[in-house]
Amino acid sequence: MESSFLDIKKAVDSAQKILLASHDQPDGDALGSMLALKFSFEKLGKKTDVYCNSTIPENYRFLPGIDQIKKNIDPKYDLLFGLDYGDMKRLEAEVPDVPVITFDHHPLINQAGQMKVVDTNFSSTCEIVYQFLKENELEIDKEIATCLLTGIFTDTWSFRHPNTTAKTLKVVGELLLRGAPLRKIAGFVSQQKIDIKSKIWSRALANIHQNRKFGFIFCFISFQDMQELEATTNDLSGLASLLCMAPGTKFSLVLSEESPGKLDGSFRALPDKEIDVSYFAKALGGGGHKLSAGFKTEKTSKEVIKTIEQLIVSD
Numbered sequence: 001m002e003s004s005f006l007d008i009k010k011a012v013d014s015a016q017k018i019l020l021a022s023h024d025q026p027d028g029d030a031l032g033s034m035l036a037l038k039f040s041f042e043k044l045g046k047k048t049d050v051y052c053n054s055t056i057p058e059n060y061r062f063l064p065g066i067d068q069i070k071k072n073i074d075p076k077y078d079l080l081f082g083l084d085y086g087d088m089k090r091l092e093a094e095v096p097d098v099p100v101i102t103f104d105h106h107p108l109i110n111q112a113g114q115m116k117v118v119d120t121n122f123s124s125t126c127e128i129v130y131q132f133l134k135e136n137e138l139e140i141d142k143e144i145a146t147c148l149l150t151g152i153f154t155d156t157w158s159f160r161h162p163n164t165t166a167k168t169l170k171v172v173g174e175l176l177l178r179g180a181p182l183r184k185i186a187g188f189v190s191q192q193k194i195d196i197k198s199k200i201w202s203r204a205l206a207n208i209h210q211n212r213k214f215g216f217i218f219c220f221i222s223f224q225d226m227q228e229l230e231a232t233t234n235d236l237s238g239l240a241s242l243l244c245m246a247p248g249t250k251f252s253l254v255l256s257e258e259s260p261g262k263l264d265g266s267f268r269a270l271p272d273k274e275i276d277v278s279y280f281a282k283a284l285g286g287g288g289h290k291l292s293a294g295f296k297t298e299k300t301s302k303e304v305i306k307t308i309e310q311l312i313v314s315d
């Protein structure tokens with residue numbers, strides 16, 4: 001059931017203690033939407049905790065409130081907000097026996113919630129949060145605006161992704177007027193751990209496979225390589241987008257072995273090539289968007305590639 005922002009605000013009003021959670025390996029949109037709501041609910045006098053069990057990437061450490069994110073939370077809350085997680089499998093918090101509200105711009109799959117706004121017409125979950133605050137006439141101060149702009153900036157790939165609508169840019173304008181520092185955000189989120197990253201990328205790039213017939217390019221990074229260079233899947237972010245730039249490519253896949261036998265896959269597709277990579281990701285037990293999707297699997301890299309090729313042939 002789609003719920004109105006006004007009804008959701010009533011649920012917030014009647015709660016005293018609120019928990020905010022999102023997906024593992026959080027990105028700018030997950031962190032930005034959780035922190036923006038935390039600031040907003042605290043202004044309403046609610047005790048609000050943000051839960052995140054994953055390591056927070058260094059380049060989001062500039063976000064206001066980031067040090068208040070918790071790994072240990074209380075046993076009980078009155079209300080849970082699940083944000084930007086796409087699929088119940090990815091929601092970090094266990095769903096307690098209390099009302100749940102979901103804000104998400106991923107396709108509707110199995111997101112929890114007596115009340116939810118799950119709408120792919122929004123660029124990001126941060127844009128949904130903005131709309132929620134706006135319709136309820138809740139204050140958007142500089143801190144909140146900074147969190148929201150970070151999520152919009154990263155989820156629109158710096159306003160280059162086709163999800164960047166005129167409405168999105170209007171919201172961006174509003175957030176700038178409220179003091180969100182766009183240049184600072186752009187600077188921080190594009191910072192990379194160059195040393196580790198350049199080594200793991202060069203190893204990945206030396207091991208590229210291209211299927212010209214299908215316009216498909218992929219690389220596999222073994223656990224041994226990851227371990228030797230002390231790299232994590234975070235160090236590989238951006239690589240799948242780079243692979244897409246190879247001539248003749250429609251979509252790319254970066255497969256990394258996070259732990260022995262356990263693969264993490266990250267797909268990217270080019271907007272104008274009519275490929276929906278969430279279709280492949282779903283078949284492999286994951287999910288995501290048309291141009292950006294991911295999965296985790298215990299299949300081998302050969303089996304993964306075979307699955308994708310079979311899906312293309314049978315389509």
Ligand SMILES: [Mn+2]
Binds near residue numbers: 125155
């Ligand atoms: Mn998002």
